[in-house]
Amino acid sequence: MKKxxxxxxxxxxxxxxxxxxxxxxPVQFEGINIEHVTVRTKLGVFDVSHMGEFWVEGPNAxxxxxxxTTNNVAALVDGKVQYSCFPNGKGGIVDDLLVYRFNxxxxxxxxxxxxxxxxxxxxxxxxNVNAKxxxxxxxxxxxAVQGPLALKAMQKLTDTPxxxxxxxxxxxxxxxxxxxxxxSTTGYTGSGGCEIYMPNDKAEEIYKAVLEAGQEFGIKPIxxxxxxxxxxxxxxxxxxxxxxxxTSPIAAGLxxxxxxxPGNDFIDRALFxxxxxxxxxxxxxxxxxxxxxxxxxxxxxxxxxxNEIGEVTSGTQSPMLKKGIGMAYLNKGFWKEGSEIYIQxxxxxxxxxxxxxxxxxx
Numbered sequence: 001m002k003k004x005x006x007x008x009x010x011x012x013x014x015x016x017x018x019x020x021x022x023x024x025x026p027v028q029f030e031g032i033n034i035e036h037v038t039v040r041t042k043l044g045v046f047d048v049s050h051m052g053e054f055w056v057e058g059p060n061a062x063x064x065x066x067x068x069t070t071n072n073v074a075a076l077v078d079g080k081v082q083y084s085c086f087p088n089g090k091g092g093i094v095d096d097l098l099v100y101r102f103n104x105x106x107x108x109x110x111x112x113x114x115x116x117x118x119x120x121x122x123x124x125x126x127x128n129v130n131a132k133x134x135x136x137x138x139x140x141x142x143x144a145v146q147g148p149l150a151l152k153a154m155q156k157l158t159d160t161p162x163x164x165x166x167x168x169x170x171x172x173x174x175x176x177x178x179x180x181x182x183x184s185t186t187g188y189t190g191s192g193g194c195e196i197y198m199p200n201d202k203a204e205e206i207y208k209a210v211l212e213a214g215q216e217f218g219i220k221p222i223x224x225x226x227x228x229x230x231x232x233x234x235x236x237x238x239x240x241x242x243x244x245x246x247t248s249p250i251a252a253g254l255x256x257x258x259x260x261x262p263g264n265d266f267i268d269r270a271l272f273x274x275x276x277x278x279x280x281x282x283x284x285x286x287x288x289x290x291x292x293x294x295x296x297x298x299x300x301x302x303x304x305x306x307n308e309i310g311e312v313t314s315g316t317q318s319p320m321l322k323k324g325i326g327m328a329y330l331n332k333g334f335w336k337e338g339s340e341i342y343i344q345x346x347x348x349x350x351x352x353x354x355x356x357x358x359x360x361x362x
Contacts, residue, residue, distance in 0.1 A: 004049035005141050005203035013221055020224060021113035023050040028223040035226035036319040040191055040362060043147030044222035045210050048195070049203065052116035052137040054109040060129035061105050068126050069099060070249055070266050072259035076101040081168040081186055084257050085249055086122055087268035092245040093252070094122050096237060098186055100170055108182075112239050126267070141203035143196045145210060146222075146230070150193035151185075153214040158183070162194065176209035178202050188227065190234030190358055229316050232325060235286055235357020241297055242284055242313040242327050250275040251329070252284045282310065282329040286357040287341060289324030293350040295343045301328050302342045302349060309334055312343060320360045330354070 002023045010017065015026035026047065028035060038044045056065055066073045071084035080101055086094035095115040100108035111119045116137050127133060145154055151163045160173040162183060170184035175196060182197035198206050211219060228238070237243050237252060249258045250272055260273050289295060295315030303309050315326030326343075334341060339354040 004047055005200040006047045006049065006207055009204060009207060010047065015223060021050055023113065025050060026223040028225045029221050032225035032229060033319045035220060035222045036229050038218065038220045039147045039189055039222060039226065039230055040320060042218040043145060043150040043153055043214055044220050046144040046146065046222050046227055048144045049141040050113035051142055052111040052113060052119060053140045054120065054123060055134040055136060056107045056109060057132040058105055061107055061131045064127055064129050064131040065099060065107050066264060067266060068123055070258040072261050072264045073099060074263060078103055079169055079171065081170055081184055085254060086119065087266060088245055089267050091248050091268060091271050093243045093247055093249060094245065095119050096239055096243060114240060139200060141198050141200050143207060143210060144193065145196065146187055146189040146193035147191050149217040153217045153219065154194055156213045157209055176206050178206060188236055189230040229319055232314055232316050233318050233320060233358065233360040235359065238314060248272060248275055248280065251280040251282055282331055283335050284313065284327055285330050285335055286327050286355050286359065287352040288355045288359060290351040290353055293343065293345045294324045295326040300344045301330060302344060303334065304340060304342065318359060320362065325359045
């Protein structure tokens with residue numbers, strides 16, 4: 001089991017630790033609900049050092065990233081980040097990821113922890129243009145400071161203006177006295193905030209500084225349990241639940257990151273373009289329960305007549321709405337907002353309604 005550089009600090013703070021993507025990670029500190037509400041109303045800090053980071057550099061860096069990702073890398077400028085996915089050549093998704101553009105010959109790809117080895121092999125397989133690839137996942141720590149007060153608190157630790165940073169941008173700056181820190185504003189909670197990338201040997205020092213700077217604003221350490229409920233309230237996909245090697249970005253509602261523009265000749269482009277024109281039999285849709293019940297992954301979905309029409313991919317009790325929420329692949333005819341569906345919770349059919357995320361808009 002791998003450990004992040006902050007593992008001992010988590011133990012010292014009383015975190016409940018669990019295995020996740022090959023790492024021992026904190027699932028909660030005080031409790032999922034209180035941690036969730038803290039991020040929605042104030043700010044919290046997540047250790048996300050288990051994520052993967054690959055550098056792509058050289059004269060052909062752009063052409064490789066453009067080939068292996070569905071979004072249009074040509075639309076990026078220096079200092080901008082893009083959400084994208086790796087198509088697998090068979091109509092599915094290897095992983096979803098972030099693409100950071102430093103300049104036209106230097107990109108950083110941030111990938112999911114559970115897929116680091118798979119993604120690394122995939123990018124190398126398509127690197128017939130001799131781009132320089134470096135996997136720095138094991139040397140890099142990452143904190144996500146999320147919540148409406150996150151940037152205000154983090155401004156105390158740098159002289160570079162960060163409070164007014166646009167969503168999906170980044171800067172390299174001196175942070176908590178440490179130079180060359182990558183500071184970005186992407187987020188996986190829907191409540192704003194930032195990510196801080198650092199070498200492992202600076203992780204404890206920066207984590208302590210972040211907790212201290214956020215103390216006056218009510219900062220708390222947050223575990224992976226609340227990370228999941230927060231992302232689901234915001235309607236963000238989780239690899240392994242909502243998207244995988246079998247799902248296409250068109251079916252997953254990720255057409256907005258699948259850009260069929262001239263010059264964007266990515267893997268599986270022709271297939272996904274055909275799906276966009278001709279349609280797909282199922283699509284990923286959000287739903288809210290109308291009755292008391294918590295939907296869970298793999299629960300079956302039915303129509304009012306009792307016909308099976310889909311399957312839940314993610315589900316939870318929303319701490320902010322106090323209702324069951326989830327996402328499911330549903331058959332055509334049930335995609336319209338307001339469509340009535342029934343989730344089989346054990347032996348009971350429980351009514352829900354198709355709802356466009358984000359479910360919580362606070």
